[in-house]
Amino acid sequence: MSATTHPAPAAPPSAAALTGKRRIAFAVWADADRLPALPALLRGLALTNQTVCEDFLVLHDGLPEGAAQRVAAYHPRAELRCVATESAARLASWAKASGGAVEPGAFGVLEAFRLRDYDTVIVLDAEGVVCGPLGRLLTLRRGLAAAPYRPGGDAPGTQVLVVQREHLTDAFCARLDEVASQGAYPRERGAAGVLAQALALAGEEFVPLDPEGVFAAAEPDLQEAKLADSADFGAELAAFQARFMALSGAAHHDLLVHFGAPHAARTGDVGCARRVAAAYIAAGEYQDAVDLLGSVRIPVDDAWPHEVYGQALMSVSRDEEARAHLRLATASPNWAPPAFARLAQIAWVRGDDDAARELALAGLDADPTHRPCRQMLVRAAAVDGPAEQAGATAPAAEPADPREQLAHVAFYMPQQGNAGDKVLPEAVRLAFDPDPGPRRWHSVHAHRLFDEAALARVNSRRGLVIGGGGLFLPDTMPNGNSAWQWNVPDDLLDRIEVPIAVYAVGFNLFDGQSYRHERFRTALRKLAEKAAFFGLRNHGSIAQVRRLLPPELHDKVRFQPCPTTVTRHIVRGWRDPEQREDTVLLNAAYDRAGLRFGHDYGHFLAELASAVRALGSYAEVRCVAHTVEDERIAYDLRREHGVALPVVPMYDFDNDEIRAAYARTKLVIGMRGHAGMVPFGCGTPIISLISHPKMAYFLADIERPEWGVSVHDRDLSTRLTARAAALLTHHEAAVADVHDRQARLWRTTQQNAALLHSLGF
Incomplete structure (x- = not known):
């Protein structure tokens, strides 16, 4: 391999594989005869289970053109899976073995047992309707659960099934095949008879479910919900979107966006736009929230949408526009406290502590119990840096020569903040210098806007260390300048003249989160190009970050354990x-x-x-x-x-x-x-x-x-x-094991310390 050729980084394990989070899906079997009833099932699922949105798999052996688009219109995570080549011959042979008592499509529900990419599959009859909450089904963890073939009966039906991983296997499918191909089951029950006999062969009993109030056969008028021509379908879909958005209570982000965004675009409904925008914000999709609320006309006296719009705008660093909308929101007694808290946050981010205190106090005048306003009041009075966290009430005097200091970008947690985040900045400093205080360090709060004055202060120091937490995270304190936790514009990052060390930063996305916009990728690349040292605190973060960087920067990313993991080696007198x-x-x-x-x-x-x-x-x-x-x-x-x-x-x-x-x-x-x-x-x-x-x-x-x-x-x-x-x-042995593993991390830290020293840190 030539020196300039870089292999593609290996894909890291999925987040679900690491956390063990259950992968759940709904599944139905649909053929041309059953397809017309499917919209009724999907509508009922959305209307009665607003907070539930798992993958919805439509298993089929061939459907009419346009079916995928129209099914997807009723569910944001619908997927049509064609199993024709795998199942057609099998289902035909099963039907033949039934002596003509069962048509091939009636066995299609059993194709759900061939799914291998889920831990729990909830199988529903495509010709039924969801009429109540399915929460209990989602919490089941053991056995094969089924609604009885007949009410109160002792044999499983296939109208509703909850199938766990132990039955989503080749072995169980072979048992189904054996039973169905031999016709050795109660043929009048069709697929339900096959399932019952397959369980009996293994000496297993099903877990009975009561479908009453949860799932039922579709009423005749619902059966008439045909996939009609485009005009009829569009009108029907629009009516359903309006019906969904008229529901009160919490709703899943994906459902709100899927049904609410087109409804708001079509009608200009401000309440709908505000609700969908709040869902966007909760998911870290700030630009989407800005775009949606910017597309509707918000009345001057409608405070709630202004408050949400202000939050969205400040999250993408459009602060002047955010202030205007938040000021309008303060006119309402209900929305004045959160609006003032956000105005205080904007002032604090921009370094105006006096204005932040005044705005936080104004919010507390409106509601003395409002916690975010109280937190902003404390933050505006706090001193950034580990000394404050240890109880100092004022910053130490500026040293005679700032060139002896390192500047330190970190998330400095105030009192009553996250204990782990309080320890972190001091631990980073101790890894560089036994003195973590202001004589040797100049604090730069990651969440404050890095402006011209901050740039001048950093450039007067001997170096800049960035570290102290999972700073590669989009939503703790969002900004549009970098899209990660350090609020630094590109042009100011370019003008930093002192060496930069990214030290033990973590890539902290949760399972289910993502960086959706390109801003983070470009900001990350600029940081990696600029940094003299780029160390991440675990190999999982290294793999994730390398996937976002061009190949020529991969080798620059190295392992630097979090300094909290070597506390015994860096705290003086430990x-x-x-x-x-x-x-x-x-x-x-x-x-x-x-x-x-x-x-x-x-x-x-x-x-x-x-x-x-x-x-x-x-x-x-x-x-x-x-x-x-x-x-x-x-x-x-x-x-x-x-x-x-x-x-x-x-x-x-x-x-x-x-x-x-x-x-x-x-x-x-x-x-x-x-x-x-x-x-x-x-x-x-x-x-x-x-x-x-x-x-x-x-x-x-x-x-x-x-x-x-x-x-x-x-x-x-x-x-x-x-x-x-x-x-x-075996506590003594366990402690010794911890010490041994810690020693390995300490050796890596020392090796990196030698490199950092050679770079001027």
């Missing part, structure tokens, strides 16, 4: 505890809960309650909260399962207290990235509750994947209890 408390610290995270848990939160909570009870015989289990919201696990366990946990409010701790708490416990079971990395760095054994790919990335780097358990694991309690018990029972 001493391992002589004795540890007989405790286990449990952390759960609730930011972006839908992306973390999917439909499995109830399962997770029940399994965790069982594990906590079991672990109580080994040590006292306590809830450790990195944020105030993390305390929810203690509330939910007590309310739902009667399990009471004391709460450790780590969000109120300073950095030394955080490290001390993690060093003196015996085991940490954590869902946040730094509820794993920080205790590991303190020498404490860990188990990760995996709901984000970054947890699996870290465990892969230290070659201990068995220290992780997916929050979706069907046997979560059993696995978690066994692994925790082993670490507690």
Whole structure:
């Protein structure tokens, strides 16, 4: 291979493969006879299950032209899968074996058992209608569930099936084939008879479902919903979109966008546009929200759309326009508090702390309980940098010679913020210098606009370090200048004259998130070209970032572990505890809960309650909260399962207290990235509750994947209890193992430190 030839980077494992998140799909069998009824099924599904939007597979052996477009109009994740070459001969032979009692298409529902890319498949009769919530079906995890062939009967039907991974196998399909091809089943039941006999051969019983109020045979008027000519279809679709948007309550992002965006474009309905734009914003699709609200006329006195439009505009850094809309929103008592909070945020981002305080106070005048306004008031009064996090109330005096300082771009977390994010910036500094304070460091808050004054301050220092968190994330503090967490315009990045080190940054997209626009890719490339050192904190992040960079920049991206993972080596005077408390610290995270848990939160909570009870015989289990919201696990366990946990409010701790708490416990079971990395760095054994790919990335780097358990694991309690018990029972060996793996990360950190020193850091 020539020196200028670069192989394409290997595709990293999918996020679902890393988190164990269940892949769920609805499936129907449709042929030319059954297709006309399908729109009724899809309409009923959307109207009665507004918060549900999983893949919807239409299995078929050939459908009329235009069917795909019209089916897709009623579901944003519909997919037509033609199985003609695989199934036609098989279904024909089954029909022949039935002696003509069953036509081939009637067996088509059994083709769903041949799906291999899902963990749970909910099979519905294409000629039925969804008439109620399907939430219970989505939470089923074991067995083959079916509505009985006859009400109250003891044989499964095929009107509604919930099929788990253990039945989506070649072996079970071979059993179906054997039964159907021999005709050895009650032929009057057709496909349901084949399924019943296949289960009986294996000595299995089905899990009975009651379809009452959930699924029913379609009424005659619904059967008449034909795929008619384009004009009729367009009118029918428009009427349905209007009907869906008239529903109240929460709705899934994909459904809102799929039905609401065309409805708003067609009608100019401001309320609909506002609702869809809010869904865009929640998903990090800020430009889409701007485009949609910019396409409708918003009345001056309609405050809510102005507030949402202002949020969308500030998220793409169109601040002057955002201010205008947010000021209009402050005229309403209901929307004044959030509008003032956003106005305060714009002022703070632009470095005007006095204006930010005034605006936050105006919001608190409207609602003294409004938390975002109170948070902005605290932020505007805070001092950026780790010294503030340790309790300092004022910045230290400027050193005589700024050229002895390094500038440091990071997310500086205020008091009562995320405990892990408080520790991070100081840990980055300690990896460079034993003095993490303002004598040696100049703080640059990543979320503040990097303007001409900030550029001058950075260029007067001896170098710039960018690091302290998962900064490659689109939605914590969105901006249109870079589309990641450092709010830096391209032209100002170009004019930085001192060497730049990107240090232990993480690529922190959740399973289900993506960078949809090109802005991030171009900003990332510019940063990689500009940086003298480009280190990411796990190999998973390296793989993701390399896929977004041109081949000639791939080798520039290197592994630099998060410095929190080597805490014992970088904190001056560190001493391992002589004795540890007989405790286990449990952390759960609730930011972006839908992306973390999917439909499995109830399962997770029940399994965790069982594990906590079991672990109580080994040590006292306590809830450790990195944020105030993390305390929810203690509330939910007590309310739902009667399990009471004391709460450790780590969000109120300073950095030394955080490290001390993690060093003196015996085991940490954590869902946040730094509820794993920080205790590991303190020498404490860990188990990760995996709901984000970054947890699996870290465990892969230290070659201990068995220290992780997916929050979706069907046997979560059993696995978690066994692994925790082993670490507690053999605690000295577990601590030694942590120290050994930490030593490997420390060697990498030292090697990178030598390189950084040669670059002037």
